Amino acid sequence: MARANAAYYARRDPFADFITAPEISQIFGELLGAWCAVTGRGLLKGNAGGDLLLAEAGPGRGTLMVDMLRVLSRVAPDLFARLSVHLIENSPRLREVQKASLKRFGVPVTWHETLASIPRGPMVLVANEFLDALPIRQFVGAETGAGWREHFVRDGAFVLSDAVVSPPELAGRVPEPGEIAEICPAACGFVQDVSRRLCDAPGAALFVDYGTATTASGDTLQALRDGQPVSPLVEPGTADLTAHVDFEAAAGAAMATGVRCFGPVEQGALLIALGAVERARALCAAAPDQANTIRTALDRLIGPERMGRLFRALALLSPARLAPDLVAPPGFPDGTPYGEKP
Numbered sequence: 001m002a003r004a005n006a007a008y009y010a011r012r013d014p015f016a017d018f019i020t021a022p023e024i025s026q027i028f029g030e031l032l033g034a035w036c037a038v039t040g041r042g043l044l045k046g047n048a049g050g051d052l053l054l055a056e057a058g059p060g061r062g063t064l065m066v067d068m069l070r071v072l073s074r075v076a077p078d079l080f081a082r083l084s085v086h087l088i089e090n091s092p093r094l095r096e097v098q099k100a101s102l103k104r105f106g107v108p109v110t111w112h113e114t115l116a117s118i119p120r121g122p123m124v125l126v127a128n129e130f131l132d133a134l135p136i137r138q139f140v141g142a143e144t145g146a147g148w149r150e151h152f153v154r155d156g157a158f159v160l161s162d163a164v165v166s167p168p169e170l171a172g173r174v175p176e177p178g179e180i181a182e183i184c185p186a187a188c189g190f191v192q193d194v195s196r197r198l199c200d201a202p203g204a205a206l207f208v209d210y211g212t213a214t215t216a217s218g219d220t221l222q223a224l225r226d227g228q229p230v231s232p233l234v235e236p237g238t239a240d241l242t243a244h245v246d247f248e249a250a251a252g253a254a255m256a257t258g259v260r261c262f263g264p265v266e267q268g269a270l271l272i273a274l275g276a277v278e279r280a281r282a283l284c285a286a287a288p289d290q291a292n293t294i295r296t297a298l299d300r301l302i303g304p305e306r307m308g309r310l311f312r313a314l315a316l317l318s319p320a321r322l323a324p325d326l327v328a329p330p331g332f333p334d335g336t337p338y339g340e341k342p
Contacts, residue, residue, distance in 0.1 A: 020129050021208070021267075021307065022064035025297035027283070029067025031274040032206070035330050036068055036124045037076040039204045042326040043122045043318075044079070052079060053123040055086040057115070057190070058130035060094065062087075062101035068126070069105045084108040086118045115193050123203040125194060131209045131250065132242045134186035136221065139167065141175025148175055169249070180219045182243060188253035191316075195257040198318040204329060205316040211245030213264050213312060220244035247314055260317040262332045267301070268308025273331040276302055 021028040036054060044050045054072075056065055065085065073080045085107050089095050095111050102109050112118055139148035140160060147164035169183040194205050220243045223230050247264040254261045280298040284291040302308040315329040 020060060020064075021301055021311070022060070022067060022128065024300055025294070026067050027276055027279050027298060028271070028301055029064045030071045030279060031271055031276060032064065032126055032128075032208075033068030033071030034075065035206060035274060036126065037072055037079060038330045039326065040079050040122075040124050041076065043124070043202045043204065043323055044082075045325040050122060051082045051084065053086055053118060053121050054083050055088065055115075055118055055123055055125040057088040057125065057127040058133065059087045059089055059098055062098035064126070064128055065098070066101050066105075069102070069107065073105065080107070084110070086110050086112060086123075088112050088115060088118075115190070115197065120201050122201065123197070125203070125205040126208075127205070128208045129210075131184070131187040131190070131207060131245045132211065133240070134184055134190065136182045136184045136243045137167070138219065138221065139165075139170065139175075139181045139183070141177050141179035141181075143177050148181065151180070179217050181217055182220060182246070183249070184243065184246065187245060188249055191250045191314075192253040192257060195254040195259040195261075195316055198259050198316055199257050199322075202318050202322045204318070204323070204326065206329070207245075207250070207314045207316075208267060208270075208311060209245040210307075210311045211247055214248045215246050216244075245312075247312055250314060254314075254316055258319055260319060262315040262317070262329055264312035264314045265332055266309050267311035267313060268304060269333070270313045270331045271302050271308075273333055 040052045040054070044052060054065075054068070059065055065087070069080070069083075069085070072083065085102065087095075087098060087109065089098065089111055090113055098111075099109070110118075138151040140151050142149050142164045144164075147166050148170060149164055150161040151158060152161065153159070167183060169185070169188075170181055173181070175181065191207070197203065198205065222242055224240045224242075251261050251264070276298060280294055283294050287294070300306045313331075315332055317323055317326050317329060
């Protein structure tokens with residue numbers, strides 16, 4: 001999956017195969033920009049001369065960052081003047097698209113292969129539909145129910161390993177024969193790397209993706225080409241491969257570092273709490289001829305039968321000793337860290 005997706009993003013325009021929330025409506029990016037403004041000010045409170053790193057993992061065409069910067073320049077010009085942008089992007093082709101999109105803002109932009117090369121300092125990181133594209137491993141409960149057999153690709157076909165194994169990520173989970181379990185060491189590893197950074201320097205992170213609030217069984221690997229489902233094995237590198245994000249596993253990886261973890265909350269709940277309905281109403285008033293399009297896009301983002309319930313958000317904050325003025329992230333209604341009762 002890792003090699004196939006790397007080839008896919010290097011050669012194709014992914015937005016011919018799928019569409020993400022920032023491409024559906026400017027509302028999504030504007031609200032996340034406001035989230036970054038509130039969070040960034042909280043991080044820099046009491047440090048009037050400090051600068052802020054605004055980072056994004058998997059920025060696509062740059063649409064989300066464009067919308068966030070437009071809002072930041074308007075509602076937080078003091079913060080905008082102290083921003084530098086850092087994009088984690090491996091595709092040279094997409095980097096050129098992002099460069100063209102962002103040049104009008106006049107802010108310093110640096111591209112990175114990995115999180116590790118982003119310089120130290122207060123940071124707000126956003127990752128929308130990034131974790132779902134990272135490679136998974138899939139296991140099937142052995143016939144005896146005593147362990148797992150790995151499901152993998154060999155000679156262009158899915159096969160099961162002969163050996164029965166007990167992956168550490170599935171420790172304590174007794175499988176039913178034939179039960180399918182997926183793990184994503186890359187996603188949990190990235191979340192944990194971000195968390196470790198937030199435990200060393202003030203910062204916050206927001207992950208938005210589709211997946212489950214709690215660990216679940218089942219085969220979620222899927223491939224899309226030209227907007228249509230195809231076999232993940234057909235012409236590797238020509239289709240987008242994704243799998244559902246296990247937010248419980250991601251939160252567990254984060255909390256192991258000592259970071260504060262909030263959510264997951266449904267995307268619809270997050271966007272409504274951040275003012276999606278009010279923003280759509282203002283856009284309709286400003287462009288009444290576009291009102292139906294605006295309302296349709298909003299429903300796609302927050303509707304319970306659409307992305308509103310299928311997508312979730314997880315927020316991370318530095319420990320209170322590093323970010324004492326940030327009690328909870330915007331849009332997370334009860335403000336209760338993951339795993340704690342209100």
